[in-house]
Ligand SMILES: Cc1ncc(C[n+]2csc(CCOP(=O)(O)OP(=O)(O)O)c2C)c(N)n1
Ligand code: SF4
């Protein structure tokens with residue numbers, strides 16, 4: 001009965017730290033994820049943001065959607081900027097030049113900022129062991145610049161730089177396993193999350209923030225503009241991605257995997273793909289191949305979780 | 308419009324959440340309308356809104372923020388009891 | 399009492415940083431900067447300096463971490479050279495536009511390719527327009543004093559810009575010189591604590607580094623430019639204060655025997671001392687020659703330059719960097735611009751020399767002055783000449 005409260009939206013913190021008035025597209029799942037992350041983090045937080053949709057829609061001078069201290073510098077360096085912030089707080093608290101108490105230092109960026117151009121800076125920051133959280137909002141392409149492919153774009157998906165054609169299926173590579181790369185840094189906490197499961201998401205954010213040392217979160221972020229889907233089904237798509245195995249939810253605490261959401265039977269992948277224009281060109285056999293691969297990946301996670 | 312002399316040092320914004328003054332409600336082509344007889348005050352619409360445009364009234368029913376709601380319709384899709392209908396904006 | 403010691407110039411930088419009691423250092427090793435950061439690492443490891451030393455994985459991240467650190471209100475330092483400065487380039491415009499104080503020691507180095515770890519000013523010229531205050535040191539004492547003063551300049555409420563202190567790689571960084579190392583007490587008197595009003599702090603949230611469309615971007619840039627130009631007066635005042643307190647004065651333009659000089663040689667950096675030997679020799683021969691050195695590269699001291707070179711009929715400018723296919727060496731272009739509107743403007747001749755660590759001797763300077771005077775009289779078929787290169 002005590003736990004029940006956790007599952008009632010009413011008891012979620014009412015205060016918004018990512019305010020209304022941002023200029024994101026109608027039905028943007030990424031900004032929903034940002035809003036939930038900020039709710040979970042609360043007031044004692046500093047956000048370092050990479051260039052990308054989040055930064056652009058939230059910071060058109062002199063407007064800001066941020067109710068917590070926020071800093072944007074460039075596309076690929078948020079983890080490094082956060083290293084500077086965290087180190088500065090540490091030394092200045094030691095020298096009595098900064099208010100005592102825990103401050104959540106949180107770097108955030110898109111999948112492009114994280115898996116591609118900023119991976120070196122992120123790797124460095126995780127390896128050095130800074131006490132910070134890195135949140136990757138994964139909408140599976142470079143949306144801010146017009147839907148170009150990233151290494152998080154799923155196999156077969158259409159983007160403007162992975163167009164399907166006579167000689168191409170669309171995206172020709174499988175999604176990069178960034179959480180596993182984070183795990184390989186031996187950091188204490190890694191998790192995936194989805195805005196379709198807001199309480200699971202917020203719990204993971206709180207856990208990540210409470211972790212001493214680096215924590216990495218990858219959050220699924222439906223993008224109706226980039227996926228060519230209807231804005232009103234963004235949350236539904238996020239749920240389907242979990243239910244079909246396209247984006248499994250799990251945590252890795254001190255190297256130990258735990259599938260946080262599992263199903264006796266995964267839903268057919270077409271339930272998830274059909275409503276999205278980016279998959280419209282795929283043939284039956286393409287879809288069979290993709291489904292097989294996704295099921296294998298979920299099984300792998302199950303195996304790791306039971307170890 | 309600001310003159311260059313009015314630019315704060317480093318163009319740093321010192322008013323948190325100043326974007327709230329920006330009316331995104333104008334983008335809307337449809338609006339959510341609640342059938343309170345079906346609403347069970349669960350708050351799913353509140354938690355799933357990407358634009359933080361649904362709050363609470365004193366009586367526990369959802370409070371719609373017409374100034375910011377972009378009319379995406381996620382609330383209507385997610386509502387368990389189908390208490391929310393989307394209605395075309397006429398004006 | 400501050401005392402004079404024989405020390406490597408790199409260590410004099412590290413000592414200045416320690417005396418400034420910096421909070422955060424983020425740096426990535428590159429020749430010829432390594433001795434500075436190694437010394438600082440030792441100071442931190444031994445507890446002689448209470449700072450966080452972030453061993454970042456690249457110069458891009460070094461400058462990024464410095465931005466985060468400064469924005470949080472910490473006194474911040476980095477050092478780099480050549481390719482490292484190039485890799486930092488994208489980040490350099492950020493602290494200048496967001497007005498984040500910090501000091502960077504730049505150990506000037508040639509740029510690849512071919513790879514060269516030796517000194518010239520190619521890296522310096524590459525970052526000319528990033529919006530930093532840029533100060534040029536000529537010897538070890540300069541390096542020590544100017545680094546300490548750079549913190550005060552950078553963090554001054556009327557300035558609030560990042561500052562680079564440039565020093566020639568190897569020719570300066572790796573030599574041992576007698577240097578007066580400042581006393582902690584004196585530095586504490588001179589350098590107030592860093593107070594940053596817009597620091598990242600949950601108690602008063604700010605948004606830094608917003609997005610600016612065409613309707614506001616030019617206003618933001620003009621505000622930045624005006625502030626940088628205006629910082630010159632504060633820089634001069636702080637250098638004057640330093641001189642009044644400690645007896646060593648620094649000026650945006652430094653001169654040597656220029657009062658009645660008809661031919662003025664213009665240099666920047668550590669080669670100036672060698673150049674002065676050539677000036678002495680030519681003066682002995684009765685020639686009216688003098689030496690002018692640019693100490694403040696940005697904001698550029700136009701008025702001070704024009705004033706110092708009033709008597710000149712010919713100015714001979716040495717650049718240690720090439721602007722490939724361009725109008726002249728980059729320093730010479732600046733000097734020419736400074737005089738273009740003047741009624742009685744001197745002839746201004748551009749020479750490039752000393753690339754990639756190649757020495758320039760006093761005799762080379764004499765030859766340079768002779769060739770410059772020849773060109774002033776008879777002209778040349780090229781916009782600039784590269785000297786000291788085998789035919
Ligand atoms: C160094 C650099 N290269 C390229 C860009 C252009 N750019 C800005 S945002 C972006 C894509 C962002 O993609 P992602 O990180 O996935 O975020 P999203 O917009 O999808 O949320 C790109 C390519 C840039 N700003 N800086
Ligand atoms: S492009 Fe996609 S991620 Fe970006 S604001 Fe629009 S819906 Fe959101």
Ligand SMILES: [Mg+2]
Nearest residue numbers: 110111141143
């Ligand atoms: Mg993306």
